[in-house]
Amino acid sequence: MNVIFVGFVVILGAIIGSFLNVVIARYNTGMSFLSGRSMCFSCGKTLVWYELIPVVSFLAQRGRCRSCTSAISRQYLLVELFTAAVFVAVFLKDLSVAVIAYHLMVFSALVVIGVYDFKHKIIPDGAVYFFITLSFVGLLFVHSGYVALPMIDAPLLRDFVGGPLIALPFAGLWYFSKGAWIGFGDAKLALGMGWFLGLEQAFFAVTIASWIGAAVGIVLIALGKIPGVSARFRHFTAKSEIAFGPFLIIGTLAVFFFDINPLILVIR
Ligand SMILES: [Zn+2]
Structure with a gap:
């Protein structure tokens, strides 16, 4: 360029x-x-x-x-x-115009979801359904760097189950905590991540999100305990709600752009 x-x-x-x-x-x-x-x-x-x-x-x-x-x-x-x-x-x-346009739409949706969740602690339905739709369409047509022909590059069963498998633990946490630990929006976001990134990479994106989320949480709580630190951090405790969506999106961006794939399984 x-x-x-x-x-x-x-x-x-x-x-x-x-x-x-x-x-x-x-x-x-x-x-x-x-x-x-x-x-x-x-x-x-x-x-x-x-x-x-x-x-x-x-x-x-x-x-x-x-x-x-x-x-x-x-x-x-x-x-x-x-x-x-x-x-x-x-x-x-990316190389091809169609794939570039596709990814620009995906990441635009993720910017909206991340910033909105950060501000309001809720994932906007419209944006996350748009992301889920794009990620599912991508399964059928978009492979990294080129537009696939569905006849030749047919997605495999494991590509389809990637989304639900990544979403399931989030849905479980939401259900059993009655929405206290995590919102159902995070499960929807995870569904799109599983389809967009594929099972292994989405799993790693969630792992990165959890590490960063935990680290940020610890830092915020610690800042709140230090006397003299800005009152902005005073209200953070272990019970404070921090939106998880932005971390999931940071994980998605990291895995996608740095091509992180620690578990390259050669099953397919
Ligand atoms: Zn004015």
Whole structure:
């Protein structure tokens, strides 16, 4: 990839990231994702075009509304930058246009799920069903780097059972804890992960998610116990709810982009 092309992908990613921010902000509010002008959440002023340029307008305005100077959430900037980075990673990894487009949709859905779950501790149904549908379609048509012909590259039974097998433990935890340890949304996300990554890689993604989730939990609880540390961490205890979805998605990204597959089984 040459520099101009990378620049193009970065801009595309930032624009899509900007749209994903709108989806995250408007999900479950009854507002349309596609119509209705963006406005400041504090003063309600409709934003003009140069206030809508991804990344640039946030930086130029130093993260504040031009009318009322109230702070704009850093989430907007972070999601735009993160989506741009993921898009570059997809273009670096994939070869065919169809597979690239497919993966851009998959990871856009995961950005929405991860950020929304982080903010509201619930996985949005629309985004996770979109992800599950894509991952199932991918089983039939998309193999890494190329679009498969279903007649030749027919998926095997183990590809189909990958999703349910990864989802089952999550569904069990949800059922037996009556939703206290984990939400049912995590089981839905895991179903998509199993189909998207395949059984072994999805298993490893869940393992990575658990390690990182446990490490973050321990750090947050420890910070809450140290006197003098910012009051933001004071309320974290062993009983605090931390959304697990973002960790599952970090695990998925890590396994997918770094091609981690510790258990290459040659059964097929
Ligand atoms: Zn304002």
